[in-house]
Amino acid sequence: MESIHKLENTIAGWYKQLPFHIPANIRKWLAENLWWLVIIGVVLGILGIITSLQAIFIASSYSNLLPYAVASGLGTTLTVSIWINIAMLLIMVAIEAMAVSPLKQQKKWGWDLMFLAMLLSAVLSVVSSIMSMHIMGLFPVAIGLAIGGFVLFEIRDSFKSKTSGSGPIQPKN
Numbered sequence: 001m002e003s004i005h006k007l008e009n010t011i012a013g014w015y016k017q018l019p020f021h022i023p024a025n026i027r028k029w030l031a032e033n034l035w036w037l038v039i040i041g042v043v044l045g046i047l048g049i050i051t052s053l054q055a056i057f058i059a060s061s062y063s064n065l066l067p068y069a070v071a072s073g074l075g076t077t078l079t080v081s082i083w084i085n086i087a088m089l090l091i092m093v094a095i096e097a098m099a100v101s102p103l104k105q106q107k108k109w110g111w112d113l114m115f116l117a118m119l120l121s122a123v124l125s126v127v128s129s130i131m132s133m134h135i136m137g138l139f140p141v142a143i144g145l146a147i148g149g150f151v152l153f154e155i156r157d158s159f160k161s162k163t164s165g166s167g168p169i170q171p172k173n
Contacts, residue, residue, distance in 0.1 A: 028158065031106060038114070042100070045096065049086055121145065
């Protein structure tokens, strides 16, 4: 966890150097309302998982095409890639769901969970691009992560921890 906090501080330094920032009233609104925006993201994530599982089961019903895909190696790689994506999406949705209550209370632990979800999203994007051999897909993902990171770090100061130590922040009620 210590390395994640070092990474957090490094990234925060990058964003602080930007010549533009979100106006204070919008930052305040985002910080106060992030919890329900995350709930929307969790619901959409669950729908994405369900849709992905449905796609797998529908595709497997076309078993007469499966030997051609497996013979070319595409079927195995594609299947593994899909299952990895579903597993990581499930983990991200769980982390975001855990963040809702602390975000509502504007605790730093909630912000930390959102930062962790953002890091997992970056890892998922890289793994998915490598497995699908679609490296060019990383560019729009990088832009999306940069924008999402910008917004997340703009509201970071609204989620101060109640403890004064510099160690890892633990969830507390």
